[in-house]
Amino acid sequence: MKTGKIYQKLNLTIFTLVMVFLYIPIIILIIFSFNNSKIVAGWKGFTFKYYLLLFQNAQIKTAFQHTLIIAVTSTLASTVLGVLCALGLENKRFSGRKMMSALIYIPLIMPDILMGVSLALLFNFLRVQTGMVTVFIAHVTFCLSYTVIVIQSRLAGFDYSLVEAAMDLGAKPWLIFWKVKFPLMLPGIIAGALLAFTLSIDDFVITFFTSGRGFDTLPIYVEGAIRRGTITTINALSTLMIGFTLFLVVVTKRIRKLLLT
């Protein structure tokens, strides 16, 4: 029993260390966004200055708009495609099931750089001008696998008795879909869409390869700012983005609770 205690302690120690490891950089970043200093080292007093500078920066504003446009449109497209595909894959005897599953799972583990390079060359080969449209295409491509898998996993635990009941009562297939099945699928669809949205605003590498000059998203802007060394506002920007993420997590929880009860 004594060795068991030691293992438990060891587990707890590693767990605590991992938690510290996961949160230390983020906490430091947040603290330093209020630091009244041009460079990151040393505490020079509290300020909101960089948050104000942030809102005056036109480049950040356009980058933010671009990020939102891409995130919203690619989330919509990948969710619609994902719902259809998940419904298709629901049929266990579908003759294309194995092939479709492979086509959906493989992009998940491919390194971003391979997807980025391959799309960059495709657009060059087709002589397509890179910009908003190419970034949109790229984002839908990497979000699609996630939306299909999330929606499909919800369909797998589906309660068919309600659909059967509706059929027994003589409801038309379309009516069954919209009145019974779709509402039951909705939590899965929302979870998939939110995942796609966060993946889209998070992406750097694939966007880097598929966006032309003059179409910066926030991660692209941040990388450029880090490279140029104009990083003070980045702390403030990062803190806001972390806040936004937390907000999304809370909203997801709330929506799920609302839909499930």
Next chain:
Amino acid sequence: MSHQHRHNQPSLLETKDLSKRNLQSWLLSAPSLIWLTAFFSIPYLIILIYSLLTPDIYEVKFLFSLNAYRDIFSGLYFKPFYLSMRLAMITTMLCLLLGYPVAYLIARSSEKWKNILLILIIIPFWTNFIIRIFSWRIFLSTHGVMNEVLMALNLISSPIEIIRTDLAVIIVMVYVYLPYMILPLYSVIEKLDFTLLDAATDLGASNRQAFFKVTLPLSREGIFAGSILVFIPALGAYLIPQLVGNQNALYIGQIITYRIKNIPRNWPVASALSLVMLIIIAMILLTGYYIYQKRRIRKLHENR
């Protein structure tokens, strides 16, 4: 068994219904099929074509050439590949060593704590990728937080140079990929039948024996899934080495990006390097799949 048997020989009515449902499935998945074929599969074909062309300062000349492959096999790119493989392996090992105890602890907590701890693991994972790397730069840099604190505490007399070394790359890689290891491990350990563990200790096995003979083998699938989810993306790492790594020893992801983006460009070499990476990944996946299938067949035999 009989249920399955009946479905193997469907009646005429069922056959009609089945083929209708099959057609429906094809139609529903067609948009995704077309999208992924056009923007995921075909682009790899373009990579293959471009690897066989002649480089130009900005783009490519459509002239057949094997120079890209000659360059690769001359050993010029051996070191970046070696560095990336090494990085992916170390990252995977460390994620496993740190992730396992964490996943285990979460899986064995009470229902309420499970949810809280899982969210704590996932929040950094949802935080913007580039911002997480940036925050490590602040923390690790020569005049960064870590060095300032250590020096203020008189633990070190001069700053430790971690930023721009392989160590910095490993730290940030583990940081970024750890959740990818913890989550699959958690989902497998959570389903483990812990009474087996009690049985083993009741029969006189020490805790260590019980862990290595029971828990670890039973969580093999999680270890396998987590390792693939970490190893393969890690192989193509670009941004982390770029922002915190040593710029004199480049990883393969950086080389590919430079050949695509920096002038003079060399797209054929970038394409050939991407193909080599793709082949390495395919080999890893196929080996994994083969081992998995073999185990499954063996399990089926055992169950019979």
